[in-house]
Amino acid sequence: MSALLEMRAITKEFPGVKALDQVSLSVDEGEILALVGENGAGKSTLMKVLSGVYPTGSYDGEIIYDGALAQFSGIADSEAKGIIIIHQELALVPLLSIAENIFLGNEQAKGGVINWRETEQRTVELLRKVGLSEPPGTLIDKIGVGKQQLVEIAKALAKDVRLLILDEPTAALSEADSQALLDLMLELKAQGVTQIIISHKLNEVRQVADKITVIRDGTSVSAMDARTETITEDKIVRDMVGRDMAARYPARDRRAGEKILDVKNWNVFHPLHADRQVIHDVNLTVNAGEVVGIAGLMGAGRTELAMSLFGQSYGQKISGDVLMHGQSVDVSTVSKAVASGLAYVTEDRKELGLILDETIQRNITLSNLPEVANGQILQETKETRVAESYRDALNIRTPGVFQRVVNLSGGNQQKVVLSKWLFAKPELLILDEPTRGIDVGAKFEIYGIINDLSAQGKGVLMISSEMPELLGMCDRIYVMNEGAFVGELTAEEASQEAIMSLIVTD
Template identity: 80%
Template sequence: MTALLEMRAITKTFPGVKALDQVQLSVREGEIHALVGENGAGKSTLMKVLSGVYPAGSYEGEIHYDGALAEFRDISDSEARGVIIIHQELALVPLLSIAENIFLGNERARGGVIDWRETNARAADLLRKVGLSEAPQTKVDSLGVGKQQLVEIAKALSKDVRLLILDEPTAALSESDSQALLDLMLELKTQGVTQIIISHKLNEVRRVADSVTVIRDGTTVSTMDARSAPITEALIVRDMVGRDMAHRYPERERRSGATLMEVKGWNVWHPEHADRQVIRDVNFTVRAGEVVGIAGLMGAGRTELAMSIFGRSYGRNISGEVLLNGQPADTSNVPRAIAAGLAYVTEDRKSLGLVLDETIQRNITLSNLEAVSTSGVINENEETRVSERYRAAMAIRTPSVFQKVVNLSGGNQQKVVLSKWLFAEPEVLILDEPTRGIDVGAKFEIYGIINDLSAQGKGVVMISSEMPELLGMCDRIYVMNEGALVGELAASEASQERIMSLIVTE
């Protein structure tokens, strides 16, 4: 078999970050090729280069596809050649029917008038192929995530796909939906569809992949071929993690004091679907000076847990108790939660954490404006002094604190968010994916900041999808799955395998 796709020496830089550095990827015709690596390693960026989201010219290197040099200008260009990507965040229009979604932008029409009979008939064909029994007229928003994923695949098939790229297709799926999806992938392979799967779930990779390429920190580490030698998870993990774990996380003296925060019997229901319980009877504690991790897959309910505790910013019918220093704390809205000593650093810093068009200074003081003002009038000199102090302490790299936050790199933006919350002087900080989308150097600095916080006796709750990060940073790790805590591991007994097995056995 020959190579259908050959990506040679792909380099892609963003302002301040080199996301891809001389990446090589070779995919043979008719195989399932897995692309694995930690979050932020550059997998999604590589696929965006391939599919034309980042057009030819915005990156260095060459893409050879189907025997010729390919320079895709945009997605429709690559789709015309049969390269179709299904993103992690599904791109379906919820209020349109399955059939309408499948043929969106590619309508079965004559002279602009849609031929509904053909649309629905062809959609029904495609649905059968992906194993869905729903009527083509069903609205997409009435389907579960698993079935929506299958609709995406049906949509891809409608475009005569040759190379199908699935970005974390099973991340939000239940076990049985995941199995069905993997079976479908194998089925499509027999029909000659070449596929690239990006996944964190190594058991899935092992099950479907013919070869595996590991990417780390924006470079290709290795490519393994299952036909020449069996691929083991240990082999993949070795290449994914690469460096010695001990050097990736700054040393910290681990000592924890009295219990700072205690959450008891926490239950939360979904804000829109009142019958769906998102958090089930969660109990946990955080001690002074302790870094507590919460591990789990995407959709396990970690963010929902954090946000519901922080001023009930998520969910409804919330019940349970939050104790701070042994006393029941009022966290019924965000100002009260802040006053009680909580801070929440969101996983989505751009849309939930920062006012991007404002200056660094104005972002840092936002949640504690009173501290720089007297009877409602802001003392701008004091505000600048405070911001400068945090700029120095956090090593925020910027010409001045009067820069707009939007111009900063991800790592520096995250330091601004952290500054904002430190200025609010909390006792317990909940950090939700604090290093997501940040380059390796800045990650190390953020870890240092977290260690400083614990040294000051603050309690830190760290939510992360990167298990090595949790293992490297935390004193204790709670494992979360489907809205409940399914286990608790001390740092000494925790490992990726044990965390995974807790998630899987539930």
């Protein structure tokens, strides 16, 4: 096999920051290359160089594609060569059909008139290739995230893709949808499509990758060939973080104290369909110093439960009681929930957790403005002092707290969200997918933050789709299915098999 792509000694600098320093990689025709590294290591920057987002002349080094020097001045240039990137945030228009999305900007038209019959026929063919049977006229917002990811791949195939780049393709998918996507990657490989996958899920990397390139701090540190050497997750992690990690989950002294949160007979109906009950008679408790998990499949109602508890941010006709330290509290609005000692770190940090165009400083202090104000006037020196203290405490990697959050890596954005809610000084912190889309090093740091909260006597309620994470971090785990709790397991009783058994026998 010959190399389809070589990136040689790529160096990219921004004012005051060297994002890439002499990074090199190579991928042969028909291979799958995994590109791994911590958040902020430079993976996305490297792919932006490849795709022309950062055009020729804005970086040093060479891109050799299909045996020739490639000079891309924009995305259109790279797409014309068959290089297609599917970003973690899907670029689909919700209120357009599947067919319209697949051929958006690539319309099947003649003389300015779209040939809808040809569009639909080609859509059916493309959907069949990716394992979908939905009618071409189905609106994107009527299908799940897993199927939307497959539509993105169909869209790439419509452009005669030769090199497909997938950035965290399974970050928001269920286990079943993730496996379906990985199987499709292997099918595309068999059809000769070269692929680069960026992923933090190392078990998935090992499942599909022929080669693995590790980037750390803007430098390529290792290149491994899965076909000729034994590659363990521990080896990948060691190269990613630059040190051995003896355990994925930091040790914690598990000592539960008095009851902090007590939820009784909690019922929630759908916000648009008043006759559809989403949460059914949920009862749960969280004690001081305890980390309590909620396990379940996608659609089980975990996020809906969390949001309904936090200021009734989800649902209608909500009933039941919430007690904090044995006293009934009003959580009917977000401000009342915060005043009662609750905080909620959303699973969607970019849409619901952060103001991306604002500074780190402003995002952190937003949850507790009276603390940094003199009457009605914000005191910037106080804001700066608070933000810098959280930057240091949570190891937020940034040149300064006046940096806009949009420019941070996913792991550092997550730390800003955590900082914001820690500054609200909650008694009970609800964490919804707290490590989604971040690397193993940043995960370990966030686990340490959770353990610190536990040691301070706070309560933590954690929702996660990663069962090993729940098993590694939680003292107790509630198992949820179809809007109801179907079981409760202690840390000693819990296993992936026990959790799945409760779900499937409900």
